[in-house]
Each structure stands twice: as C-alpha cells, then as structure tokens.
Amino acid sequence: AQRVTQPEKLLSVFKGAPVELKCNYSYSGSPELFWYVQYSRQRLQLLLRHISRESIKGFTADLNKGETSFHLKKPFAQEEDSAMYYCALRGYNQGGKLIFGQGTELSVKP
Amino acid sequence: GAVVSQHPSRVICKSGTSVKIECRSLDFQATTMFWYRQFPKQSLMLMATSNEGSKATYEQGVEKDKFLINHASLTLSTLTVTSAHPEDSSFYICSATRQGGIYNEQFFGPGTRLTVL
Numbered sequence: 080a081q082r083v084t085q086p087e088k089l090l091s092v093f094k095g096a097p098v099e100l101k102c103n104y105s106y107s108g109s110p111e112l113f114w115y116v117q118y119s120r121q122r123l124q125l126l127l128r129h130i131s132r133e134s135i136k137g138f139t140a141d142l143n144k145g146e147t148s149f150h151l152k153k154p155f156a157q158e159e160d161s162a163m164y165y166c167a168l169r170g171y172n173q174g175g176k177l178i179f180g181q182g183t184e185l186s187v188k189p
Numbered sequence: 190g191a192v193v194s195q196h197p198s199r200v201i202c203k204s205g206t207s208v209k210i211e212c213r214s215l216d217f218q219a220t221t222m223f224w225y226r227q228f229p230k231q232s233l234m235l236m237a238t239s240n241e242g243s244k245a246t247y248e249q250g251v252e253k254d255k256f257l258i259n260h261a262s263l264t265l266s267t268l269t270v271t272s273a274h275p276e277d278s279s280f281y282i283c284s285a286t287r288q289g290g291i292y293n294e295q296f297f298g299p300g301t302r303l304t305v306l
Contacts, residue, residue: 121299122297122299122300123282123297124297125294125295128294163230165232165233174221174238175223175238175286175293176235177233177235179234179235180232181232182230184230
C-alpha cells in the first residue's frame with residue numbers, strides 16, 4: 080500500500096536552531112517525493128521535489144531509498160518558516176495523483 | 190503564471206441542499222484537476238481525479254453520487270456536494286496540472302470552506 084508518514088504533528092524550535100521534519104514512505108517502486116508548505120491563511124505550495132535536488136529557502140531534503148525516507152532539513156530556522164509542512168508521494172503511472180502525509184506544524188519561536 | 194482559483198471561498202448552507210464549487214485554472218490549460226478534502230490541521234485526502242471530457246476517477250470510500258464532478262473544459266472543474274449534511278462540512282481544495290508543463294507540477298487553489306448547518 081502507498082503511504083506517507085509524518086510522525087510529528089507539531090515541532091517547536093527556537094529561531095536559529097536546526098530543524099528536521101521527518102517523512103517516511105511506503106511504495107513498491109520508485110516514487111517521486113515532494114515537500115509542500117502551507118503558511119497561515121495561504122494556499123498549499125510546492126517547496127521541494129526530490130528529483131531536482133535543490134535548496135529552497137534554506138531547506139533541503141534527500142531521498143533515502145534504503146530507509147524509505149525523505150526528511151526535510153534546515154540548519155538555522157527562521158520565524159517565517161512557521162507553517163504546516165506536508166510530505167507527498169507520487170507513484171509512477173498513476174495519473175499524477177499525490178498521496179499526502181498527515182502534516183507537521185513547525186513553530187519557530189523568537 | 191499557474192494560478193488556480195476557487196469559487197466560492199466559503200459557503201454556508203442548510204442540511205439537504207446542494208452546493209457547487211468551481212475550480213479554474215486562470216492562465217493555463219489543465220490536463221488534470223484533483224479534488225481534496227482537508228480537516229483542520231490535518232492532511233489532504235484525495236477525493237477524485239478529474240480529466241477533461243471524461244468521467245472522474247474517485248478514490249475508495251468517496252461516494253460518486255454524493256460528490257459530483259464535472260470537468261467541462263481544460264480550465265474548469267466543478268464539485269457538487271449533493272444533499273449536504275453537517276458531516277460534509279470541511280475545507281475543499283482543488284489542484285490542477287498544467288498541460289505541457291515539466292515535472293507535471295500540481296498548482297493548488299485557495300480552498301473552499303463549506304459549513305452545513
């Protein structure tokens with residue numbers, strides 16, 4: 080079964096601290112993995128996709144196929160990073176649909 | 190570019206009435222549109238995949254007679270919640286995939302808050 084698991088519902092850190100939002104997936108094959116972010120009162124937007132191996136707003140995520148993980152990391156959190164973060168999976172040849180994790184609320188305190 | 194709108198942004202209706210929600214891709218043609226349901230601070234649950242000119246594909250457990258989807262053009266999909274009940278109250282979000290775009294990225298609408306009294 081396809082599944083995305085984000086074990087932390089809430090992650091609270093102080094400004095300047097490192098942050099890691101965990102994501103594990105279950106999929107029999109090679110999926111595409113994404114991180115989406117939803118700031119307060121805004122729509123969901125793409126943050127990162129594993130295939131492009133980029134760093135956006137200081138965030139990076141590495142796909143670890145052995146551990147079936149795609150954790151999101153940032154070395155120094157900023158207050159403006161406070162938001163809901165969703166890890167998502169897209170399977171091959173499945174019409175493009177995304178399977179989302181439960182989401183992790185990141186709160187960065189001053 | 191790649192803006193998706195939804196109308197209305199919020200709607201309150203009485204139990205038993207039907208509500209239509211529109212999803213439009215404003216500046217691109219969408220090969221596929223998706224409808225999600227989101228509960229407060231919870232995940233997005235995919236309800237159905239909508240392709241222009243064909244029947245929608247519903248996810249397991251989603252009643253197709255309850256949630257009618259029409260995808261009449263490459264820029265418009267509608268979701269009609271028929272005979273709405275309080276348990277249908279939720280945040281409904283659509284997304285669209287741009288035709289010809291690389292990565293087949295999904296662009297999300299702002300959502301529609303439905304409250305059924």
